[in-house]
Amino acid sequence: MVFGAGLWCWGVVVSIPSTGDEARLGARGFPMAMGLLLGALGIVLVLQALVRPSSVPEMGSLKGEFRTVACTVGLLVGYAVLLEYTGFLIATIVTVAVAVGPVLGIWRWLLITGMSGGLGFGIYLILGKLLGVYLPSGKIVNLAL
Numbered sequence: 001m002v003f004g005a006g007l008w009c010w011g012v013v014v015s016i017p018s019t020g021d022e023a024r025l026g027a028r029g030f031p032m033a034m035g036l037l038l039g040a041l042g043i044v045l046v047l048q049a050l051v052r053p054s055s056v057p058e059m060g061s062l063k064g065e066f067r068t069v070a071c072t073v074g075l076l077v078g079y080a081v082l083l084e085y086t087g088f089l090i091a092t093i094v095t096v097a098v099a100v101g102p103v104l105g106i107w108r109w110l111l112i113t114g115m116s117g118g119l120g121f122g123i124y125l126i127l128g129k130l131l132g133v134y135l136p137s138g139k140i141v142n143l144a145l
Helices: 002-015 027-053 063-085 088-102 108-131
Strands: none
Touching: 002 027, 063 088, 088 108
């Protein structure tokens, strides 16, 4: 995880241009903060494993690990396809609902509805409306909220 955070931060520096003004965060600020947070949490996990080795969960079976990776890749590909045709809001709600229900095996409908709708509309309101970030609209379904 720490190595991945380092690669993430390197990718941010290489791919996102600097504003030139070091006093402002610019476009690099949020992605860099997420990478640094990921690195810090990774260091905490490494230290925790060194202090208490028994607290590290055992790895599952190879079949279970493969299923997890396949589900994650499938969700990401499905989200990308849905995003193109239905737009951000519908794609996010559907993807989170699928991730919570069929993939994680949690079949409480109130939880699925609350998580998917809350995350979808929450991100839309904070990023789309409050911060003015462009969120993609779909080719087939265009919810211009």
